[in-house]
Amino acid sequence: MKPLIKVKALTRIYDTSQNVIAGIKDVSFEVREGELVGIIGRSGCGKTTLLRCIAGFEKSDSGEIFLDGKRVSGPGPDRFMVFQGLDQLFPWLTVKGNLIFAMKTVNKDMTPKELRERAEYFLELVGLSAWADRYPYQLSGGMKQRAFLARALSVSPRVLLMDEPFGSLDAFGRKAMQDLLLKLWEKTGITILFVTHDIDECIKLSDKILVFARGTLKYSIYNPLPRPRMVEDAAYREFLAKLSRMVEEEKDIAEGPAREPSINLKWADVILQ
Amino acid sequence: MKKLVSKTALIFSLAVLWEAVRVLGGYSELLFPSLRSIVLSLWAERAQLFANALFSLKLIGLGLFTAVVLAMMLALLCMSTKIFPGVITDIMAIMHPLPGIAILPVAILWFGIGIESILFVIIFSALWPLLNHFYTGFRSIPKNQLEVGRNLGLSGVKLALSVMLPASFPHILGGLRTGWARAWQASVAAELVFGAAGGQGGLGWYLYKKRFLMETPGVFAGMLLIIAIGLVVEYLIFTTLENLTVRKWKAVID
Structure with a gap:
């Protein structure tokens, strides 16, 4: 099967203050249609940079990104991003107005009736129907997150990019959003790439996990656990321990990316590349 | 309703204060006219005042509109280029403290004695x-909202009109208020300072005439x-x- 997203030797380095180099270096991977991919690593490992490169907000220094065989060269609604932070809705539009504005901008042929119905459909899907005519300031953090998801799905992107989407929520809200995301993913079959630093979230959600450290892709593994994934299962805890070790491993990787994992993966056996 | 009462009370107390100072101080009508003579003068000259006010408003409307368009274009240029913000910030630092009236002599030299100079x-x-x-407003737009706009495929004038303008509206409104007053x-x-422009004049010209004729109530x-x-x-x-x-939108605190 042809991959939907292909990232080839992507490098994007920038100097931050005190000559600390941040960014990503020589990153390559592929994502198939419909996959739910978790990108995990400690803060400053370049995972957000990667997502912004795919979204087209950042230019790469070298390397290429392909979506459906076409080279990515700037932002576009085929790769819709859910950012960090709760200020992503336009405050001058109602929740429904935000969805309609997005759809109208992307697809100019839709009639007002179609726009309205489609907006209502997606708000229903995320459980926000009762809040459709409210303004963003009237919504709680969790409701805003739902609205971001509804808007992102309403423009029918090929891939949904999420940058630590639920980082600002409490444990309950986070759990609810994770369940909702899984439900939406199963329903729409959309391809999702999400960045997180929460190992549990990564295990619960992803099919495939990309482990980043200091700007390089250290491991690319498939999640061996069947859904639904329960913390109570021994297999879950075993995988959690292994993944934690991979994320926290602090070996010197200055000389190019280490593609072979240094620990023995008993059942996380599909190592890409 | 409560607001209306408090506003009326404020105007009424100012009027009482005015009369009290005038009567207790025993000032001459030429220096400190009574409210009655001011109101009478206002009524007697209503046609003239109306014509002058209309003239002023037309001139100000035209001037303000031109200034808003110019400021909007410059602010957008600042947002879309790298060297422009520095240049404009410097020009603003030079020009902003300069009172508009101080360039009137130059304006007269360039445009002659006419409404062009006042404009x-x-x-x-x-x-x-x-x-x-405007520039402050554009710079304070949340980055996420700009990027959502770009993610939807907006750029240039479209992004400016449909995202940047509403997102910075509290600042734009503040700018319009200041601009109008200025x-x-x-x-x-x-x-x-220099009287009427050509045959017609605005309220400034009215004040000038009344002061010249020592008709203080008219001033x-x-x-x-x-x-008003x-x-x-x-x-x-x-x-x-x-x-x-x-x-x-609750973009400002009540």
Whole structure:
């Protein structure tokens, strides 16, 4: 099967203050249609940079990104991003107005009736129907997150990019959003790439996990656990321990990316590349 | 209703204070006219005052509109280029402290004695505060909202109109208020300094004439009208605009 997203030797380095180099270096991977991919690593490992490169907000220094065989060269609604932070809705539009504005901008042929119905459909899907005519300031953090998801799905992107989407929520809200995301993913079959630093979230959600450290892709593994994934299962805890070790491993990787994992993966056996 | 009562009470107490100071101080009618003579003068000259006010408003409207368009274009240029912000910030630092009236002599040299000179002073006076507000507004737009716009495929003028303008509206509204006040000040000051432009004149010219003829109640009548127009514009236009936009979105604190 042809991959939907292909990232080839992507490098994007920038100097931050005190000559600390941040960014990503020589990153390559592929994502198939419909996959739910978790990108995990400690803060400053370049995972957000990667997502912004795919979204087209950042230019790469070298390397290429392909979506459906076409080279990515700037932002576009085929790769819709859910950012960090709760200020992503336009405050001058109602929740429904935000969805309609997005759809109208992307697809100019839709009639007002179609726009309205489609907006209502997606708000229903995320459980926000009762809040459709409210303004963003009237919504709680969790409701805003739902609205971001509804808007992102309403423009029918090929891939949904999420940058630590639920980082600002409490444990309950986070759990609810994770369940909702899984439900939406199963329903729409959309391809999702999400960045997180929460190992549990990564295990619960992803099919495939990309482990980043200091700007390089250290491991690319498939999640061996069947859904639904329960913390109570021994297999879950075993995988959690292994993944934690991979994320926290602090070996010197200055000389190019280490593609072979240094620990023995008993059942996380599909190592890409 | 409660607001209306408090506002009426404020105006009434100011009027009482005025009369009290006048009577207790025993000032001459030429220096400190009674409210009665001011109101009588206002009524007697209503046709003239109306014509002058209309003239001023037309001039200010035209000047303010031009300044808003110019400021908007400059602010957008600042947002879309790398060297422009530095240049404009420097120019603003030079021009902003300069009173509009100070360039009137130059304006007369360049444009002659006519409404063009006054218009130039009005535009100059309103442009810099407008630009300052607009540019500050554009820079304070949440990055996420700009990026959502770009993610949807918007750029250039489309992004400016459908995202940047509403997102920075609290600042734009603030700029319009300041610009309007500056434009008024400039038009009155310019006419006070050098008289009418051509055959017609505005309220500044009215004040100039009345002072020249020592008709003090007329001077105060003209000032009263300027204040009244300011209040009407504030409550009819700016407050309404604010209620329909930034207050509704809770983009400002009540």
